[in-house]
Amino acid sequence: MIDLRSDTLTRPTAAMRAAIAAAEVGDEQRGEDPTVNALLRRVCELTGKEAALFLPGGTMANNIAVAVHARSGEAVLAHHDAHLIRSESAGPVVLARVLIDALDGADGHFTPEDVTRRAARGTLYEPRTALLCVEQTHNFAGGTIWPLHELQAVTDAARDAGLAIHMDGARLLNAVVAAGTPASDYCALVDSVWLCFTKGLGAPIGAVLAGDADFIERARALKHMVGGALRQAGIAAAACVYALDHHVERLAEDHAHARRLADGLLELGLDVHTPDPQTNMVFFSADHGDFLGALERRGVRIGPVGDRLRAVTHLDVDTSDIDHAIAVVGDVLSSAPEGAHGQRYEYG
Incomplete structure (x- = not known):
């Protein structure tokens, strides 16, 4: 069977399975798993972020990030076809109790003017906009890439409006390879970002959320709250480390x-x-x-x-x-x- 339904259907290679079997492990929840910690250091180096957190999957990463950046009753801007809106079972609404305000635009993108126009300071009748979410690459628009200069323009508009910025980077490394732009250049424009290892990178489980130390400290508390704390997670993280070593350029x-x-x-x-x-x-x-x-x-x-x-x-x-x-x-x-x-x- 040739299965083209999604890149989430990849299976670990024999070499990846060997890395999983040989993984050094410890208690992830206590911060004692050496393989998880090695993966987090790698992602921090890749993204240019100060700290990172290992999670079972990307939907949890998006939902936690929104809940850290936005308080209950605030609003979040995202493209109307964003994975956050279409495929996460209203997680941000349930977990963070926020309003998602959808932006239009071709190829999963929107303009700085869209951000400026829709960002609200907050009134008795209208919630304050706290966060802008961007998706790189954009899934439902066809795996499209935010060019760095366009991303710079919309994030500048968000900064001017006082918004935090989160990147759904599920397929960020696809953009890095296709555009030749380092991940750190994209990530420098946002406050938080996560990478998925279970799509084109071929790992069976795992995502890493990255940001500054304060953001990750609050994210870790939410991870525990929603049941995401793990034990000997090095067996999963080893596959992710292997993927960074062998499956990016391919x-x-x-x-x-x-x-x-x-x-x-x-x-x-x-x-x-x-x-x-x-x-x-x-x-x-x-x-x-x-x-x-x-x-x-x-x-x-x-x-x-x-x-x-x-x-x-x-x-x-x-x-x-x-x-x-x-x-x-x-x-x-x-x-x-x-x-x-x-x-x-x-x-x-």
């Missing part, structure tokens, strides 16, 4: 595979929404009533995202897999019954 292969896939789908006459993918995602539409089922019966899985389809390249997919997937899509399209109609897809 993200360029995923990006090349996405471009190859997009070209192939275009040649088949499909409506490709990301004809020149910036990173590892290809969004497209197919006018076939049972397109996903027909693909899966032929050994290819592609994921639904609203009324579009999303194919994500990753560690477990090589060039021959991409070529085979294109061929299967062509076979499915050629065998579509006359008069087949498009289907609206929802999250599955």
Whole structure:
């Protein structure tokens, strides 16, 4: 099965499994796990941040960051297609009791003027805006990258409005590899950032949230509150350290595979929404009533995202897999019954 539903479907390589098995461990909650501590130092060096915190996953990282930066009853600005809004089960609303104010804009981006216009000082009727959230890369916009100069402009506007700034950096290293911009340059513009190790980096578990020491101290308390404290977490952190050593530069292969896939789908006459993918995602539409089922019966899985389809390249997919997937899509399209109609897809 060639599984293109998400880069979260990667499996640890044999070498990563060996690193997991050999990990030196201790009690993470007490700060005594040497492998976790080594990972945190690596992420601080990578992002230029003072302190960091190991977490089971990225949704917890986003929710904790919002709760640290914004008080109950305050407002948070984010793009309307942000993962924070679309895929985190209202976590910031439940945990932090904040209002999420959605910004519009193409490619998952918005302008400095949008930030300035929507940032509120707070009145009897309107909550004070406390935080701006940006996403790098932007998932539901197609793995798009915030160029450094555009990110600088919107964060400058946020600073002028008195907002804290948080970056959902789930796929930050995809942006780093694709754009050639160091992670620390992006992260210097924000107060907090987290990295996911379970997507293109191929680890089975783990995210790291980074910021200044005071932010991480408050985040650690919230981590404990929501049940995120861990024990011998070095077995997970070892996979993340291995990924930083071996799986970052190879993200360029995923990006090349996405471009190859997009070209192939275009040649088949499909409506490709990301004809020149910036990173590892290809969004497209197919006018076939049972397109996903027909693909899966032929050994290819592609994921639904609203009324579009999303194919994500990753560690477990090589060039021959991409070529085979294109061929299967062509076979499915050629065998579509006359008069087949498009289907609206929802999250599955």
